[in-house]
Amino acid sequence: MGDTTISQDEIDALLNNASGDGGNAAAGAPNSADTLSDQEKDTIGEVANISMGTAATTLFSLVNKKVEISTPVVSMATWDDIVGLYERPCVMVKISYTRGLNGSNILILKENDVKIITDLMMGGDGTKVDGEITELHLSAISEAMNQMMGSASTALSSMLNMTVDISPPQSDLIDLHEQVNGGDIDSFLEGSFVLISFKMLIGDLVDSKMMQLYPISLAKEMCSLVAKNMQEDSQSTADDMNFTPPPVETQPQQQQPVQNQNPVNNNGAQQYMQQNPGSMPPPPSQPVQNTVNVQQAQFTPFASNITPQLANENINLIMDVPLEVTVELGRTHKSIKDILEFAPGTIIELNKIAGEPVDVLVNGKYVAKGEVVVIEESFGVRITEIVK
Template sequence: MGEMLSQEEINALLRGLDDDEDITKTETSSNVLSDVDKDAIGEVSNISMGTAATTLFSLVNQKVVITTPTVSLVHWDDIVKEYSSPCVAIQIVYKEGLEGTNLLILKEEDVKVITDLMMGGDGSSPDGELSDLHLSAISEAMNQMIGSAATSMSSMFNKRIDIAPPISNQLDLTESFDQTEVAEFLGGEFIRVSFRLQIGDLVDSEMMQLYPIEFAQKITDNFSNTKEKEEQKQEKPVANQGQQNQQNQQTSTPQPQPQMQYQQPDMNQQMNQGMNQGMNQGMMPPGYNQNGMSPSHQRNVEVQQAQFQSFDMGSFVQQKENIDLIMDVPLEVTVELGRTHKSIHDILEFAPGTIIELNKLAGEPIDVLVNGKIVAKGEVVVIDENFSIRITDIIKQAGQIL
């Protein structure tokens, strides 16, 4: 039996094993994702998120800026260390064109601000716990944002790309849980694309997209294929032009050119001869009359005012319109009691017993609409326990058939 190792030697051996694992891990990561692949993913994400920022602006009515992304290979432990605050994970499934799943990670406070702005608030003081209403609202926002991003990818890859409705989950990274229940690819190494998200003066934070390596490779493959096709299209006309020039040089043989003496004709003499010949044959150049004069030389032009027959409007009005052919056409008649405007925030607070104030005063005439157009005014009456309308005034418009 050999000599026993000291504690220092054992520690040295363990450190050596850890170093070997780190080296192997680094080599594996470099083989999986090259710098070219990182650039491709970053470019696709940059174009997609640029379109998504425009969509988010229309939802929150605030200036939205999403900066150039940073691409890296990470593990779930890296996310927990760098993103310790409570967050929301939005799962996005690509179902057409590209098949795969990715996660969009937002901080909980940012989600509250975005949903508050969507509901008509100012987003300055979002309070309370994150509710199902917040999760539903942020899912709809991400559905529109990533949907517009998928449209940009469709144009980029020249094929239709579509997503399923996103699903939002609240995550507390300070507590331990099985991350594979959120997404299976979080159990190993995956790709993180980090953005800086700015919404007016309310949000200045980090947003992340997490991709499984297989799905990221599909994106880079599509991007590379599209780029190669564009380069081939650009090179093909140049190559064809070069071949054509070479063929022309091979087939063309220089021929000796005869030397001829050429005398410049007198243009005035040619014109006078042509006009005389035309007059003799009964033909004149355009713009000349039979006397050989241009219109500018003509005189004594008689101009008279145009005479129009008078139009008898009375006889037309007195004609009886024949509408027998459309007498049995059904029309939708609507009686409108009043209208009002409410924000999404106010509508979500509706409950049994809520009173909604309309823009009509008590006793004011009620509008009667036919196919969406007001045709009469009336008052509400009750006949045999049914609400009815008694027409008090007919609104006539020019050319309207009542």
């Protein structure tokens, strides 16, 4: 099919040749506003890795195929570098941020990859890739990218601790060799920008490269937000570690001296019994202690002559309320594939045996069983059993 799969080594070689020996770098150190430091590249790579990992899960639900997106490679590039990487028309999807972040980014996919994804989304097997890219392909890939980048924005919101929203993606088929200037697509493509390349695998149908282009200002904004959140998290952690609970003032418990009970005066007890025959002797003198008055709870007994009152007069108020009576012949379970194959004449086997009573439901509640009868030209049900 003439598909041009470029290895990562070739991409790196093109980018190094464009930025390493072009003469501008040799004249002096590049302006920090026109490039990213190694630390910023690592941060953008981590952001893209998390975002695209979430997007891959969303794409899996759309194409019903295993989707793998490799760890991103971040580099600086120009429009001429992008033109040198693609020999055939490609599809560019522009996603603009409407909340949280300022700017836009562009995803570049190969023409054949878009056809395969579209065919899978339409229920095909991914082999219908003949012909040119049509509006149907562009609409399908726009919807796929809308859901993918929507989930990626959700992951980005959690990472940056802020709400991030995107506009509906715009997809266009572009022949890079006929395109005069990248600024016609987006203004940030006129100069240097951030190039993030991924290896994308979809089942055994797609083994290709997908690229994402960021303006340098947007990449630096992301890096500053990530650094700010990391600093706040570390400060919060440090505050938690340095937190010292206030001292709790405790009163030392004073041990009560144990008082020995006075021994029983046997002589006094005998003298008391002699003077008061038939009485118990007085208790020995002991230290005064707190006493608790405990009594048995008293409850009013229930009257035995209480009888429930029938409210037949209240039932009459709802006698005219209509209820839906449904007779269920049987049920079964079918997959979506089986249901899509239904046609006139299709026979569906139910879980009821021939001659078995049918179920009678009132407002969806199972209340009785019955047998089907014919009353003149209509079906009817004879109740055979009431379900208790």
